[in-house]
Amino acid sequence: MRAEGFSLKGYLAQRRALIDLALDGFLPGEENDPQVLFEAVRYSLFAGGKRLRPILCLAAGEAVGGEMEDLLPAACALELIHTYSLIHDDLPAMDDDDYRRGRLTSHKVFGEGIAILAGDALLTEAFRLLTRRELMPGVEPGRLLAVAGEIAGAAGVFGMVGGQALDVRSEGQQIDLETIHRIHSLKTGALIRVSLRAGAILAGASKMELASLSDYGRRIGLAFQIADDILNVEGDRESLGKGTGSDAARGKATFPALLGLDASRARAEALVVEALGSLETFDERAEPLRAIARYITARDS
Amino acid sequence: MRAEGFSLKGYLAQRRALIDLALDGFLPGEENDPQVLFEAVRYSLFAGGKRLRPILCLAAGEAVGGEMEDLLPAACALELIHTYSLIHDDLPAMDDDDYRRGRLTSHKVFGEGIAILAGDALLTEAFRLLTRRELMPGVEPGRLLAVAGEIAGAAGVFGMVGGQALDVRSEGQQIDLETIHRIHSLKTGALIRVSLRAGAILAGASKMELASLSDYGRRIGLAFQIADDILNVEGDRESLGKGTGSDAARGKATFPALLGLDASRARAEALVVEALGSLETFDERAEPLRAIARYITARDS
Numbered sequence: 001m002r003a004e005g006f007s008l009k010g011y012l013a014q015r016r017a018l019i020d021l022a023l024d025g026f027l028p029g030e031e032n033d034p035q036v037l038f039e040a041v042r043y044s045l046f047a048g049g050k051r052l053r054p055i056l057c058l059a060a061g062e063a064v065g066g067e068m069e070d071l072l073p074a075a076c077a078l079e080l081i082h083t084y085s086l087i088h089d090d091l092p093a094m095d096d097d098d099y100r101r102g103r104l105t106s107h108k109v110f111g112e113g114i115a116i117l118a119g120d121a122l123l124t125e126a127f128r129l130l131t132r133r134e135l136m137p138g139v140e141p142g143r144l145l146a147v148a149g150e151i152a153g154a155a156g157v158f159g160m161v162g163g164q165a166l167d168v169r170s171e172g173q174q175i176d177l178e179t180i181h182r183i184h185s186l187k188t189g190a191l192i193r194v195s196l197r198a199g200a201i202l203a204g205a206s207k208m209e210l211a212s213l214s215d216y217g218r219r220i221g222l223a224f225q226i227a228d229d230i231l232n233v234e235g236d237r238e239s240l241g242k243g244t245g246s247d248a249a250r251g252k253a254t255f256p257a258l259l260g261l262d263a264s265r266a267r268a269e270a271l272v273v274e275a276l277g278s279l280e281t282f283d284e285r286a287e288p289l290r291a292i293a294r295y296i297t298a299r300d301s
Numbered sequence: 302m303r304a305e306g307f308s309l310k311g312y313l314a315q316r317r318a319l320i321d322l323a324l325d326g327f328l329p330g331e332e333n334d335p336q337v338l339f340e341a342v343r344y345s346l347f348a349g350g351k352r353l354r355p356i357l358c359l360a361a362g363e364a365v366g367g368e369m370e371d372l373l374p375a376a377c378a379l380e381l382i383h384t385y386s387l388i389h390d391d392l393p394a395m396d397d398d399d400y401r402r403g404r405l406t407s408h409k410v411f412g413e414g415i416a417i418l419a420g421d422a423l424l425t426e427a428f429r430l431l432t433r434r435e436l437m438p439g440v441e442p443g444r445l446l447a448v449a450g451e452i453a454g455a456a457g458v459f460g461m462v463g464g465q466a467l468d469v470r471s472e473g474q475q476i477d478l479e480t481i482h483r484i485h486s487l488k489t490g491a492l493i494r495v496s497l498r499a500g501a502i503l504a505g506a507s508k509m510e511l512a513s514l515s516d517y518g519r520r521i522g523l524a525f526q527i528a529d530d531i532l533n534v535e536g537d538r539e540s541l542g543k544g545t546g547s548d549a550a551r552g553k554a555t556f557p558a559l560l561g562l563d564a565s566r567a568r569a570e571a572l573v574v575e576a577l578g579s580l581e582t583f584d585e586r587a588e589p590l591r592a593i594a595r596y597i598t599a600r601d602s
Contacts, residue, residue, distance in 0.1 A: 033463075113392075116394060120421075121457060125453070145442050145446060156422060
């Protein structure tokens with residue numbers, strides 16, 4: 001794949017299709033009982049997500065020569081965990097959102113009890129998927145355990161769940177830039193970073209490669225979050241699929257609210273440049289990762 | 302340990318102390334941020350639970366000659382999963398319970414948002430614990446992955462979460478004995494059975510031993526549930542620590558409601574006899590498992 005001939009749009013569409021097919025195959029169907037649970041799981045999982053985390057996992061593995069077959073289960077597990085976190089975050093006791101990506105949220109369709117259980121199910125199935133050795137013939141079990149441990153760490157109290165708890169506790173309060181930075185890095189950054197690490201470890205990355213891909217992940221994770229905050233201020237309802245300005249309405253601290261729009265944009269752009277720097281020693285197999293980084297500050301949804 | 306000299310009461314107290322110490326060591330402390338999350342996790346985890354699942358895991362491993370050190374992390378992971386399921390089941394959107402074991406439930410103390418996150422945290426930390434190879438030096442990684450996979454299976458859509466979804470869907474409806482049997486075996490039976498399987502697999506049980514311990518687990522799991530249903534009808538507030546008769550008040554189907562008290566008691570006793578039969582070929586190292594089975598129909602709380 002040559003850099004100048006690389007189409008990010010085509011690449012992302014192809015990867016999304018591959019991931020959706022794998023998710024469909026790994027997850028139990030709606031013919032199971034109780035049907036409402038399996039429907040709720042699939043309703044949120046196939047709701048038009050961008051599949052950013054699994055795409056990053058596959059791209060990191062590819063950048064160091066990994067096999068697609070050995071990467072797909074972990075990539076899908078990351079999407080299951082991301083989806084569970086969205087369902088629980090949308091609940092009335094958390095962000096109380098009625099819409100996500102232009103569709104009613106899980107609890108609005110299935111009720112709160114089933115929405116909570118659908119989230120629990122997705123989290124549990126993610127770890128089950130990570131233990132299915134027969135799906136990953138090229139990966140030795142010790143490496144698989146390391147990946148499952150890293151993912152659990154990034155999803156848990158010192159990662160996503162901890163960040164969401166900080167966010168719940170901070171709502172309506174004055175918080176400083178350091179705190180908002182910390183909330184972002186735990187709530188969304190940790191899972192993005194571990195997506196790259198998981199792909200790299202599964203593909204047998206060297207210590208140096210793993211450290212570089214981690215740095216890349218940390219930087220684009222934060223850049224994505226700042227860009228999302230900016231879109232939340234600027235975007236229109238149509239292109240984002242949910243109400244805009246909703247962070248401000250809830251008194252949530254965001255980068256634009258604290259730094260202003262221009263400084264936030266400059267910060268995101270600097271992070272993209274640094275992320276590209278993390279990939280300096282990689283060959284053309286890292287081109288998708290480079291294109292994804294460049295895309296962050298260029299997108300409008 | 303000779304059968305006639307064996308004190309179940311002393312054994313259970315010693316095991317509870319061992320498990321509580323291990324849980325305390327494996328779990329992060331309340332000095333972490335945000336404190337409310339770590340407090341909520343520990344509030345429910347150290348609430349006077351009987352530690353049935355970890356005790357069964359350790360006892361199954363011991364019955365086939367396993368090392369305590371190699372069994373404790375999985376035993377504790379099972380308790381984390383059990384505790385998460387109680388927190389989520391007590392939520393207003395599920396069973397809406399204000400008290401458990403005589404104390405306010407998590408959402409009554411910390412609010413619904415933090416209670417949901419505390420459950421999420423416990424489930425996630427359970428899987429993280431199962432990946433920590435350094436804690437289980439005698440267990441090869443392939444065996445650890447098998448155990449994590451079995452536990453995820455028993456906790457997920459074809460186990461505990463599926464059973465809870467069936468229960469939520471059935472509330473207030475007329476259901477038959479087959480359905481109530483199915484709800485019980487998924488909602489509580491699957492995790493009890495896997496507690497025995499996890500201990501057995503970690504200790505290197507033979508195929509025959511594993512099958513026998515699974516049968517034992519399936520039988521006592523159901524016996525415990527029937528005995529709980531009976532206690533729910535008969536017990537008094539003091540000995541159970543929550544309102545009794547609450548299943549009937551909510552229109553929940555129970556064995557006593559469908560079979561009557563006497564037939565329910567006979568059923569539980571028959572299951573205990575069958576469970577003892579599953580252990581026929583085991584030596585005196587299975588004495589704790591035998592004593593636990595006999596205790597089910599004798600206890601009053």
